[in-house]
Amino acid sequence: MAAQEISLISSAPPRSSLIDRLHGLVVTVDHKKLGLMYIGTALLFLVVAGLMAMVMRWQLAIPNNHLVPPDVFNRLFTMHGTAMVFLVGMPILAGLGNYLVPLMIGARDMAFPRLNAFGYWMFLFGGLLLYFSYLGAPGLSGHGSAPDVGWFAYAPLTGRAFSRGHSTDYWILSLLLTGIGTTVSSINVIATAVSMRCRGMTLMRMPLFVWMMIVTNFMILLVMPALSVAQIMLLIDRYLGGRFFDTQAGGSALLWQHFFWIFGHPEVYILMIPGFACVSEIVPVFSRKPIFGYPVMVGATTMIGLISMGVWAHHMFSVGMTSTGNTFFAISTMLVAVPTGIKIFNWLGTMYGGKIHFEVPMIFCLGMLFQFLIAGLTGIMLAVVPFDWQLTDSYFVVAHFHYVLIGGLLFALFAGFYYWYPKAFGRMLNRKLGLWHFWLFTIGFHLTFDTMHIPGLLGMPRRIYTYDAGRGWETLNLITSLGALVQAAGILCLVINLLRSLKKGEVAGNDPWDAWTLEWATSSPPPEYNFETLPVVRSRRPLWDLKHPEDPDWKYEG
């Protein structure tokens, strides 16, 4: 690849003491620092929640295992799910949005820098509050511990009659806090992308990454209130004598499920779209072609956002809705497959006719494409209501959504880490370690999650702390657990790589990938003000225009 250095400005990071730097992190309102703090904190939570999954896999590796008692196991899967969604997925997307959106649109910071810092600290302390439940929830009565009601917290299991002590309160309050953080961060990203684009960057010239960030953050604004409101209603039930979800006083258990999934299903797309965003930036650069069908990609993303608001009850096909209700949600769910398919085809179209460079970010993207394809197809199976009556709440579903969130999202995020790390730290991640990371993680992933589909088909329900021998689940669960170990080894390679390359990585230069969006026009790492002179763009690929003045994009874009 022709690596061209385009240095518009140069800056050397000033040296300072550790205390100074920590103080700098606490008081900072810089979108880049906050973005990295979001991602760094999320990675810490990823390791903690991942280790919790390892304990669960150890417990399930053999039948009738006594490693952890049932109450501890139930807390483990509740905390694992809650942390992975709210303390890993959400902050990573906030972090990527924070770091990259201003750089990509040629702005000097976010629209509301102080609000940005506020959002981060709400997330951090919300997350710590959730984990503090292990110590704080027992309270004076000694009944509680960490939440044990599942990340979905179905009523009436969360009522005071069934959930004593304060564990459910910790679940509610910590998520309300992180919810506030997420909401302000969304407002900020949208405001930034809408009002702070550099001269010449019309909406249809924004990088797809920014488009997808706008869509995902709009979705957050629309659905986060559903969860927060339901949680406040639950608090009212628990402490002020409300009867919303108290079935013994005539409340409705189904009401909670509707509220939760009105939030919960769009949430899956909220998490997934930033993954699409990374892939949509990385695949073109390493195929050396512009994204295929840019306007269609924008439309497909928006359609996913819209349709995903109307599919929530596909999590509830077994609750006894009418056949008309079930059919409606089957139709809407299957329709989501159309714009999602369009995206896969457009990435394929981007690679078709290109010159594909197998750098680590691209390899992760290719893994994501295959895995997300499979995840989408098992999703179609789950949308077929009668099939779902069999599969829902079985290990097939667990395998399906881990395929989406690990095979799809996490692979895309890893691709993003390898791609933007040089920009953020000025040094490349090590390629050899990156390949070790990829292969170990991929092999482990497939050992675990390909295998995990089968116990579901053999009738193994979710959220059980143990099972008896003889039902055909033992060998499969053992393989699943072994795969988890291989994945952990892969993650270890990533952690070593991230830390080691800070000092020892190859110096990246401004534009190591010969890329085309504005973040590569400034130094690595970018100075606090991002751009010395604000750029002016005339096409979707301003750096292409700069590098190929005789053949610029703006001549061809309609």
Add this chain to the structure above:
Amino acid sequence: MIRHSKREENSLNRAATPARTQAPVKRLRCRALLSFAALVFIVAGHVHPAFGNPAQVTNLLQPLSQPAQEIKELSMLVLTICATIFLIVAGLLVYAIVRFRHRPGDEASEPPQIYGSNQIETAWTVLPILIVFVLILVTSRTIADIQDRKAPPGAIHSTVVGHQWWWEIRYPELGIVTANELHVPASDGNRRQPTFLNLESADVAHSFWVPQLAGKTDLIPNRENRMWIEPTQPGTYLGNCAEYCGMQHARMLLRVIVQPPAEFEQWVKEQQQSAFEDASATEGRKIFFANSCVSCHAIRGTSAQGTFGPDLTHLMSRQTLASGAAPLSHDSLRAWVHDPQQLKVGCLMPNMQITDKEVDQIVTYLETLK
């Protein structure tokens, strides 16, 4: 040096034309194959001899009753469609990756820059819509067929009530109350006798799932759900609670015992009788009634009328104890009466703190409840 290729808008074909030797496409990604192989493995239905005890494997793709049979047929269609889509798209991906990989000998030039194609976009929008349309048609037909089925005359009606963590099973028309094991007659060509279940919950949400008989239906407090089964082969079918319901969700197992009609009638007659009185167990009986056992358990024909725990009238006619936590035997019954928390930690029956001798006497009494 950078050389520019001529751009071709709205043309994918031109991008593919540069003459190159065709790379072998055989290097299919092993993970793609692996997943597909796993799928085929199941579809072929060869799973159970390899893993586990055939009598206990509940493969939902080997159904032995309606509506699981109908669901399986639909599932196979969907699996086939999905597998085909996977093969085509994954094949295209592999082809693009292999065919258009950057080669070391390549010049540093950029490939032709192509921005998109409306025709191609339209094609890959319309095609999935057609597939989705077909899927919706078959799905909605099966939904209506299974869900809106009316109970024929002669159908058995049973009410299943979910409790933390056991199943209360009632036959209101037959006057029977039992627990954890649902008995139903087998249907045959001459005499169709499906069982229709009313599903309710006494506390939190549960879900009734016996994979080889039917899909799951939840038991939700303040709500009455309905499902039906029509097994044709006698046997014992295993199932589980499939909705997380608290501490012992994993030990809320379920069995459905399908009997030939005559045998089922016999079972009904036995269950309709009041508890058997055996003079040899009067000591244990006395202790049972002197303790608070009676405030939770019912034994028909006696003063024990509790409804919080399982009905014990014909306890010994069941196969398992504590909702499948253990097979019913003298030893397990003794362990359970001695301290239920040992056998099923967290269950709502407390340790009654009675002496070993009293435990033996109570067990002797319980063992007369045939």
